[in-house]
Amino acid sequence: MGGLKEECGLFGISSAHKEHIGLGCHYGLYALQHRGQEGCGIALNTDGELSLQKDLGLVNEVFPKALVFDEEKTRMAIVHTRYGTSGERSRENVQPLLVRHHAGSMAIAHNGNLTNDESLRSQFERDGCLFHTTSDTEVIAYLIYKHRLTTHTIAEAIEKAMAELEGAYSLLIMTSSQLIAVRDPRGFRPLCLGKLEDGYVFASESCALDAVGASFVRDLQPGEICIVDRADQRLTSSIVHTNKVKSSLCVFELIYFARPDSVIDTISVHQARIRSGSFLALEHPCQADVVIGVPDSGIDAAIGYSRQSGIPYGIGFIKNKYIGRTFIQPKAGDRESGVRIKLNPIASTVRGKRVVLIDDSIVRGTTSKRIVRLLREAGAKEVHLRSSAPPFLHPCYYGTDINSRKDLLACKYDMQQMKTILDVDSLGFLLPEQVVKLSDHPCIGFCSACFTGVYPGAVPQGGNNAQ
Structure with a gap:
């Protein structure tokens, strides 16, 4: 994350x-x-x-x-x-x-x-x-x-x-x-x-x-x-x-923010994340030995990827339960330190194996890069990174702290460059058109403007041009 x-x-x-x-x-x-x-x-x-x-x-x-x-x-x-x-x-x-x-x-x-x-x-x-x-x-x-x-x-x-x-x-x-x-x-x-x-x-x-x-x-x-x-x-x-x-529930509630045991607007958060992992397996298949998820919000999507692909699911990280979510840290350096003490890989799960790593999203890339490094140090033979959210390309004005494009990884680099920066063997994102399918209730509308740039409501003056 x-x-x-x-x-x-x-x-x-x-x-x-x-x-x-x-x-x-x-x-x-x-x-x-x-x-x-x-x-x-x-x-x-x-x-x-x-x-x-x-x-x-x-x-x-x-x-x-x-x-x-x-x-x-x-x-x-x-x-x-x-x-x-x-x-x-x-x-x-x-x-x-x-x-x-x-x-x-x-x-x-x-x-x-x-x-x-x-x-x-x-x-x-x-x-x-x-x-x-x-x-x-x-x-x-x-x-x-x-x-x-x-x-x-x-x-x-x-x-x-x-x-x-x-x-x-x-x-x-x-x-x-x-x-x-x-x-x-x-x-x-x-x-x-x-x-x-x-x-x-x-x-x-x-x-x-x-x-x-x-x-x-x-x-x-x-x-x-x-x-x-x-x-x-x-x-x-x-x-x-x-x-x-039309209703415009923030789709990131389902991808990341909400607890998996919650039901929001009739949608099971757990099932929505399982569904996103299944979509990822269909869109971005690969040859691998194990699928793991980044705790906590990447785990359900990893299970979905595993079920759809047939690749065994494994517990790849132990999370220190006494450390808060890394987004709480206001500075990049603090977030990096938080990752170091928050997650520890289980070497026996990944050593010598081709690993599919499922994370809920890739925003600035700093945390994802560090997590990949942890897997490499633990002996992973290959790391194939999959994001259960599409690439972040646009600012959010409705309550998520993405107020400009300048720090978004996908705004600065193409797919090959991101793959190199993150040090992964392959990289795949959920397709924007699949976001609306995370719910099996067609009457529920979503806001996915941070992926598409299509804002359902007013934005601050000059907001569409935020850099």
């Missing part, structure tokens, strides 16, 4: 059972730790009063002990794991954000990236607003409060704000009386609903529902606003189509 950063994890819970909140917050954070390792936070609703605990670090660093709160009066909470694609790495940018306003307090957590953040921020600053963070989440909060002054309910304010927001956003918003989940009209980022015996749960991925013992109800539809009332745990929802658009 070539050093991508990505988005965040959202989890919200509303329950009449006092034990559900504390355990739910912790279990939800841990279940979504893979979506963000920069920082995390919890916002609590205690008898209508909102409070916030957050900091930089992993969940077990920020919350090493049981959460301290008033169990008798706390019935709602939202939590967030962050890796920022917008805004600096600072405690202030860790979410949820808590905003106090004469129209009422609000905690907000965001997964995604706005494409009109700069224009909205400039407009608010001209009007005299002061920003305390560099995150586009604060822009969303300001926009909601702007409309809250002229509407009867927070839901109406959110609906008006959605008409002005461009880009990707799944939101959890908590007021003194409501827990609100919002998904943008194109559904770029996932968000699902679960049911507890006496309440509801929202989460970025269904694996978090499983962690707290909630039953999966459904994915929120693109453009949906879903509200739970604190007083009686009543659920209401509405679809807000600010424009008629």
Whole structure:
């Protein structure tokens, strides 16, 4: 995996059972730790009063002990794991954000990236607003409060704000009386609903529902606003189509970001990755002795390649489970060091053999090059590298940290040059036209603009020319 950063994890819970909140917050954070390792936070609703605990670090660093709160009066909470694609790495940018306003307090957590953040921020600053963070989440909060002054309910304010927001956003918003989940009209980022015996749960991925013992109800539809009332745990929802658009789930959720045990928009992440490996075996066959995957997100695709090709699957690497995903490191040198201590090859699997190495993607190539070197040092006779994603050729503006073409390996070199740089005997990528086939549900639309350059929504001014 070539050093991508990505988005965040959202989890919200509303329950009449006092034990559900504390355990739910912790279990939800841990279940979504893979979506963000920069920082995390919890916002609590205690008898209508909102409070916030957050900091930089992993969940077990920020919350090493049981959460301290008033169990008798706390019935709602939202939590967030962050890796920022917008805004600096600072405690202030860790979410949820808590905003106090004469129209009422609000905690907000965001997964995604706005494409009109700069224009909205400039407009608010001209009007005299002061920003305390560099995150586009604060822009969303300001926009909601702007409309809250002229509407009867927070839901109406959110609906008006959605008409002005461009880009990707799944939101959890908590007021003194409501827990609100919002998904943008194109559904770029996932968000699902679960049911507890006496309440509801929202989460970025269904694996978090499983962690707290909630039953999966459904994915929120693109453009949906879903509200739970604190007083009686009543659920209401509405679809807000600010424009008629096709759903555009980020396909990289299936390829890399999501946990394989999650189901997103009715799609099994595990099965999607198995399918990608099968496509790779058909498109890029080779003579080899063993197929191995780069842990964790390359393993399922490796199994798919093995099944389709008939080449035996083997465990090629042991992963140090106490090291975070390499994309968390902001600098290339740090990512290189992370690979060294994160992965160790099993020499008996690869020594003297022709190896098919399956990785989820090749972005900048630095991590892939190091992994190939580890296999060579372990005695692999040949290394045939396969990527279960197409070549990255274009910037992403919707929540994945690829903001220019200049560092993308496939933008600078042709196939033969990449093969030489990576020191592999052969190289193959998933075909862009196969991306849409990762799901067996034809009604689900995908955003694959980072591969094709075809953007489903607005991009920042000058964005199509980003270099």
